[in-house]
Amino acid sequence: MSLAAVVKAAVPRIPRARKAVLTLTPSAVTRLRNLTEGPEPKVVRVGIRTKGCSGQQYDLQYTTKKERFDEEVKQDGVTVLVDNKALLSVLGSEMDYVEDKLSAQFVFNNPNVKESCGCGMSFMT
Numbered sequence: 001m002s003l004a005a006v007v008k009a010a011v012p013r014i015p016r017a018r019k020a021v022l023t024l025t026p027s028a029v030t031r032l033r034n035l036t037e038g039p040e041p042k043v044v045r046v047g048i049r050t051k052g053c054s055g056q057q058y059d060l061q062y063t064t065k066k067e068r069f070d071e072e073v074k075q076d077g078v079t080v081l082v083d084n085k086a087l088l089s090v091l092g093s094e095m096d097y098v099e100d101k102l103s104a105q106f107v108f109n110n111p112n113v114k115e116s117c118g119c120g121m122s123f124m125t
Helices: 026-036 084-090
Strands: 023-026 043-050 056-063 069-076 077-080 093-099 104-109
Touching: 023 026, 023 043, 026 043, 026 077, 026 093, 043 084, 056 104, 077 084, 077 093
Parallel strands: 023 093, 043 077
Antiparallel strands: 043 056, 069 077, 093 104
Protein backbone atom coordinates (compact mmCIF):
# COMPACT_ATOMS: atom_id res chain seq x y z
CA MET A 1 0.00 0.00 0.00
CA SER A 2 1.38 3.39 -0.92
CA LEU A 3 0.32 6.90 -0.06
CA ALA A 4 0.04 9.62 -2.66
CA ALA A 5 0.32 13.35 -2.29
CA VAL A 6 -0.62 16.07 -4.71
CA VAL A 7 0.82 19.55 -4.80
CA LYS A 8 -1.47 22.41 -5.75
CA ALA A 9 -0.56 26.01 -6.19
CA ALA A 10 -1.89 28.02 -3.32
CA VAL A 11 -4.53 30.56 -4.19
CA PRO A 12 -3.65 33.81 -2.49
CA ARG A 13 -6.24 34.82 0.06
CA ILE A 14 -7.38 38.35 0.38
CA PRO A 15 -6.87 39.36 4.00
CA ARG A 16 -10.03 40.44 5.74
CA ALA A 17 -10.14 43.12 8.36
CA ARG A 18 -10.56 41.51 11.74
CA LYS A 19 -13.65 42.64 13.60
CA ALA A 20 -12.73 44.36 16.85
CA VAL A 21 -13.78 42.43 19.92
CA LEU A 22 -14.53 45.63 21.79
CA THR A 23 -14.07 49.33 21.08
CA LEU A 24 -13.96 52.09 23.66
CA THR A 25 -15.46 55.56 23.41
CA PRO A 26 -13.31 58.53 24.50
CA SER A 27 -15.33 58.85 27.73
CA ALA A 28 -14.79 55.15 28.50
CA VAL A 29 -11.05 55.52 27.88
CA THR A 30 -10.88 58.50 30.25
CA ARG A 31 -12.84 56.73 33.00
CA LEU A 32 -10.88 53.48 32.66
CA ARG A 33 -7.61 55.41 32.81
CA ASN A 34 -8.75 57.09 36.05
CA LEU A 35 -9.89 53.78 37.55
CA THR A 36 -6.74 51.85 36.74
CA GLU A 37 -4.11 54.46 37.66
CA GLY A 38 -2.15 53.89 40.81
CA PRO A 39 0.93 52.35 42.31
CA GLU A 40 -0.14 48.80 41.41
CA PRO A 41 -0.94 48.36 37.71
CA LYS A 42 -4.37 46.87 37.14
CA VAL A 43 -6.79 46.42 34.28
CA VAL A 44 -10.51 45.81 33.95
CA ARG A 45 -11.71 42.39 32.78
CA VAL A 46 -15.08 42.29 31.01
CA GLY A 47 -17.00 39.09 31.53
CA ILE A 48 -20.52 37.76 31.33
CA ARG A 49 -22.37 35.99 34.11
CA THR A 50 -25.71 34.26 34.21
CA LYS A 51 -28.04 36.63 36.00
CA GLY A 52 -31.17 38.70 35.52
CA CYS A 53 -34.47 38.09 33.81
CA SER A 54 -32.96 37.90 30.30
CA GLY A 55 -30.16 35.55 31.28
CA GLN A 56 -26.82 37.38 30.95
CA GLN A 57 -25.26 40.37 32.65
CA TYR A 58 -21.95 42.17 32.16
CA ASP A 59 -19.41 41.57 34.91
CA LEU A 60 -16.53 44.05 35.30
CA GLN A 61 -13.67 43.11 37.62
CA TYR A 62 -10.27 44.55 38.43
CA THR A 63 -7.33 42.24 37.81
CA THR A 64 -3.55 42.46 37.77
CA LYS A 65 -2.94 39.61 35.34
CA LYS A 66 -4.18 38.32 32.01
CA GLU A 67 -5.66 34.83 32.04
CA ARG A 68 -4.46 32.38 29.42
CA PHE A 69 -7.27 32.84 26.89
CA ASP A 70 -8.34 36.42 27.64
CA GLU A 71 -8.53 38.73 24.65
CA GLU A 72 -6.53 41.90 25.19
CA VAL A 73 -8.00 45.14 23.86
CA LYS A 74 -5.60 48.10 23.77
CA GLN A 75 -6.88 51.50 22.77
CA ASP A 76 -5.53 54.99 23.45
CA GLY A 77 -3.18 53.79 26.19
CA VAL A 78 -5.84 51.79 28.06
CA THR A 79 -5.98 48.00 28.27
CA VAL A 80 -9.18 46.01 28.80
CA LEU A 81 -9.31 42.24 29.01
CA VAL A 82 -12.27 40.28 27.68
CA ASP A 83 -12.90 36.91 29.32
CA ASN A 84 -12.71 34.14 26.73
CA LYS A 85 -16.16 32.86 27.77
CA ALA A 86 -17.64 36.27 26.92
CA LEU A 87 -16.00 36.73 23.51
CA LEU A 88 -18.91 35.64 21.34
CA SER A 89 -21.38 37.66 23.39
CA VAL A 90 -19.44 40.94 23.23
CA LEU A 91 -17.85 40.68 19.78
CA GLY A 92 -18.22 44.00 17.98
CA SER A 93 -19.51 45.87 21.04
CA GLU A 94 -18.74 49.44 22.01
CA MET A 95 -18.03 50.24 25.67
CA ASP A 96 -19.12 53.73 26.70
CA TYR A 97 -19.15 55.61 30.00
CA VAL A 98 -22.22 57.75 30.65
CA GLU A 99 -22.82 60.21 33.48
CA ASP A 100 -26.06 61.98 34.24
CA LYS A 101 -27.63 63.60 37.32
CA LEU A 102 -28.63 60.27 38.85
CA SER A 103 -25.99 57.77 37.79
CA ALA A 104 -22.61 57.10 36.26
CA GLN A 105 -22.05 53.77 34.55
CA PHE A 106 -20.45 51.85 31.73
CA VAL A 107 -22.89 51.17 28.90
CA PHE A 108 -22.35 48.50 26.25
CA ASN A 109 -23.72 49.07 22.76
CA ASN A 110 -23.85 45.43 21.72
CA PRO A 111 -24.97 44.42 18.19
CA ASN A 112 -25.41 40.80 19.33
CA VAL A 113 -28.24 41.46 21.81
CA LYS A 114 -31.45 39.80 20.72
CA GLU A 115 -33.47 40.62 23.83
CA SER A 116 -33.03 42.69 26.98
CA CYS A 117 -35.04 43.15 30.15
CA GLY A 118 -37.05 46.27 30.92
CA CYS A 119 -34.53 47.67 33.40
CA GLY A 120 -31.66 47.22 30.93
CA MET A 121 -29.44 45.22 33.30
CA SER A 122 -29.59 41.84 31.57
CA PHE A 123 -29.71 40.63 27.99
CA MET A 124 -29.74 37.58 25.74
CA THR A 125 -27.51 36.97 22.71
